[in-house]
Amino acid sequence: MLEINFLPFPILKTERLLLRHVNINDAEAILSLRSNDEVMKYIPRPYLKTKEEALELIAMFDDKIENGIGINWGICFLDEPEKLIGIIGHYRLKPEHYRAEVGYMIFPEYNGKGIVSEALQKVIEYGFKEMKLHSIEAILDPENKGSEKVLLKNGFVKEGHFIENEYYEGRFLDSLVYSLLNK
Numbered sequence: 269m270l271e272i273n274f275l276p277f278p279i280l281k282t283e284r285l286l287l288r289h290v291n292i293n294d295a296e297a298i299l300s301l302r303s304n305d306e307v308m309k310y311i312p313r314p315y316l317k318t319k320e321e322a323l324e325l326i327a328m329f330d331d332k333i334e335n336g337i338g339i340n341w342g343i344c345f346l347d348e349p350e351k352l353i354g355i356i357g358h359y360r361l362k363p364e365h366y367r368a369e370v371g372y373m374i375f376p377e378y379n380g381k382g383i384v385s386e387a388l389q390k391v392i393e394y395g396f397k398e399m400k401l402h403s404i405e406a407i408l409d410p411e412n413k414g415s416e417k418v419l420l421k422n423g424f425v426k427e428g429h430f431i432e433n434e435y436y437e438g439r440f441l442d443s444l445v446y447s448l449l450n451k
Contacts (some may be wrong), residue, residue, distance in 0.1 A: 270363035272336040274400055280341065280390045285358065286349050287341035288385060290329055294342055297352040298322040298329050306376040307426075310409035312436035315338050337361055343374065356387045357393055358404075366402035368395060372415075384418050392422065405447045412432040419446045 280287035290298065299322040301307055303315045307434045316322050333336035340357035344350070354374030361368045370391060372384055391407040395401045406424060432440035 270361075270366055270400055272361065272363060274333045274336060274339045277333065278339075278394060278398065280394060281346065282386045282390050285383065285387055285390070286344045286346050286347060287390060288342075288344060288349065289359065290326055290340055290342040290352070290355060290410060292323060292326060293350070294352045295319050295326060297342075298325060298355075301352075301355065301373060301375060304375065307373050308448065310412035310415070311373065312409075312434060312441055330356040341387075341391070343372075343383065352448060353383070354387070354389050356384075358399070367404050368399070368401055370395070370404070379414060385421055388418065388422055392448065401450060403447050403449050405445055408444050408446070410442050410444050416444070422448070424448045 277289045278439040290376070296319065299316050299319055302313075302322070302325070303317065308315060316325065329338075329340045332340075338357060338359050338361060340355050342352045343354040343356055344352055347375045354372060355395070356372040359371050370388065372388065374384055377417050392404060395404050406415070406419050408419075410429065424440070425448070430443045430445065433443050434441045
């Protein structure tokens with residue numbers, strides 16, 4: 269079984285991006301991200317309503333990092349390291365199966381610029397090389413064609429389509445599962 273330690277926090281860099289620790293200075297950006305209709309359209313999670321809720325979410329991120337059960341990075345441009353434009357991370361770690369779920373969200377004005385793919389490639393590399401994962405999965409709403417396109421572009425394959433497997437806000441939702449193996 270994997271034993272994962274995210275301390276000290278791993279800062280990742282790509283050609284354009286800095287993937288850094290999300291901190292309390294990011295509370296307003298997290299609040300804006302998690303209360304944006306377009307960002308949250310396919311994410312069955314409650315919207316954030318206050319800065320305090322954003323700070324609680326950041327504290328939860330920190331707790332998961334400290335306990336080795338998940339990691340989130342803030343996505344920023346290298347030349348604007350304080351301006352958070354999205355988040356990406358490994359969630360729902362299954363150390364006994366050498367598997368984790370990857371998830372991401374980004375402000376709509378940055379869609380279609382290759383930013384999520386660039387960040388995802390670095391997070392996949394970290395997952396396979398540093399975390400020693402065997403596979404990484406992504407779970408998405410079948411209507412989320414943008415995210416599906418990003419996953420396919422990055423080598424993920426469709427594992428399954430689950431019919432009405434989640435219940436959220438009075439309705440049943442389908443889920444697609446995509447995965448990538450460490451080869």
